[in-house]
Amino acid sequence: MKTKFGGCRLSSLTWGFLLIFAGCSPQQSTRLISENNWYKGNLHTHSYWSDGDEFPEVIMKWYKDNGYQFVALSDHNIFQEGEKWVSIRQDSMYRNAFQNYLNEYSDSWVIYEKEGEELRVKLKTFDEYAPLYEEKEQFIMLPAEEISAGYEGKPLHLNATNIDQLIQPREGGSVVEVLQNNINAVLEQRQESGKPMMVHINHPNFRWAITLEDMIRLKGERFFEVYNGHPAVNNLGDSARLGYEEMWDFINIAYLEKGQPLLFGLATDDSHSYHEQSSKLANAGRGWVVVRAEELTPGALIGSLEKGDFYASTGVELEDVRYADNLLSIRAKPKDGVTYTLQFIGCKTGEKETTILKTVSGNEGEFEVGEDFLFVRCKIISSEAQENPVENMNNQQAWTQPVRPGGEPLGN
Structure with missing residues (x-):
């Protein structure tokens, strides 16, 4: 999927003066001034290089054939180099x-x-198989690794994307220390290499390894998985423990109170199994991000991700997400026989939890983020069923990233 949108809210009269001055047509002007692309990608998947059950070439072909523009093949504690x-x-x-x-x-x-x-x-190495599918503005691969560490039997996993070289897992004296040490390892490599790079926390509820309190204590972490398509990661939590969406909001309330940047939410496949389709297997095609960027390059993608100019999805396709002058506007792609519910979710300054601030039945809506809000985000729920869902998360959904009053404009 790659869609293109103009980004101006000017009147037709204003456009006319601009076009006369610029000497070009309205269509040309829109392209020149504000056109960006939406790129669909998966930032977490596995192959025979670790515990996946398919060759990397076959996996990359599947993603490209199914409308993805970028993929990070993130095998455990290994990069696809050397002989295996x-x-x-x-x-x-x-x-x-x-x-x-x-x-x-x-x-x-x-x-x-x-x-x-x-x-x-x-097995073929990254340098061998990547050229088979990489194509300018059509498909790229991001060199990646799932840094798989642990503490007292708890799996502590982070994905490092667009890495320059393999990162060996670092140890520590607590869950937080292990996570922080490995976050620092990625940030240090980014600093030393000068290469755009990102790190994100994977599936905190996998074996209930990472708590809300652990996440709140981290520094320099900008991303985590608000949805992971593996059937064993407890996206929804349980009667005693938070699901990822609730955890996300509490983390951001705590981060903003401490003056830290907002944490952004990713949806990923974490796919391992490619030969059978089952709710009990980690299959491809369950979760992804759609990033608005100037071009399909690692630097442009990571730059937009760090701005929060993307959404996470399990099937819902958005035509547009805009934020300007404290107005958050969402438009889902209309589909015959499909209805949408837009939930604007946020937290006011001084409050300790989020609430649903506004509900819209329809494919588009907007919300004004007043100065008294900490942040607001939108969750889009479709009446259409997700193919091959996990954890009874049957309906397709999407999540926009939280925005703050006076925050950086998106899509303009």
């Missing part, structure tokens, strides 16, 4: 998948060894 061989399970499903891989890419590409029932395949 994988044994293919004897199950007919995996052997048939290997044969399909061989047929698609040919003997000249696939290096493998077969001895009796044993089948081993040499």
Whole structure:
């Protein structure tokens, strides 16, 4: 998906004077002044390089064929470089998948060894497979790693995106210290390399490893997963523990009280399983981000992500998100037979929790973010079912990023 929008709120008369002065048509002027692109991408997925069950080339082809413009293949504590061989399970499903891989890419590409029932395949490196699919303004890959550390048996995972080199997990004396040390490792590499780079916290509720209190104590963290498509990560929490959306709001209330920047919410696949579709498996195509950027490059994408100029989705497609002069405006793409509910959610200064400030039935709505608000965001709920959902999260949803009164304009 790649859609384009103009960004002006000028009257037609004002436009006329501008066009006469500029000597171009209205269509040309819109492109020259304010056109940006929406790029769809997944920032968390796995392959045979760690605990996924498919070759990276096949995974990248699936994402490109299914309308994604960027992907971060983020295997655990490894980057796709050097030599690595994988044994293919004897199950007919995996052997048939290997044969399909061989047929698609040919003997000249696939290096493998077969001895009796044993089948081993040499994996292609990032530098080998990325050029197969990268295409200017159509598809890019972001070199990535899931830094997988732990503390007292708790899995503490962070994704580092657009990395320059592999980051070895750092240890620490507590959950917070381990997370902070690894956040710092990414930020240090970014500083040293001069390369645009981002880090985000993965699935805090996976084995209930990371609490709200842990998240609040972090410094330099700008992103976390408000939705993760793995069936074991407890997106919705339970009777005693917060789900990710509630956690997100409490974190931002605490961050703003401490003078820290807002935390932004990502939706990701965390896909591992590519041969069977099931609510009990970590499949592709469940969660993604859609980023508005000037061009499809790592620097432009990360710059827009850090501005909050993106939305997270499990299926809802937005035609526009704008924020200017304290007015947050949302428009979902109309679809026959589909209805939308827009919930504007926020927190006023001095309050300790968010509330639903306004509900709109329809595909578009707006909310004025007064000076008495800490932040406001919008959740868009569709009547359309999500394909292959997890945790009974059956309806397609999208989340815009929180905005503050007087904050930086979006989409203008």
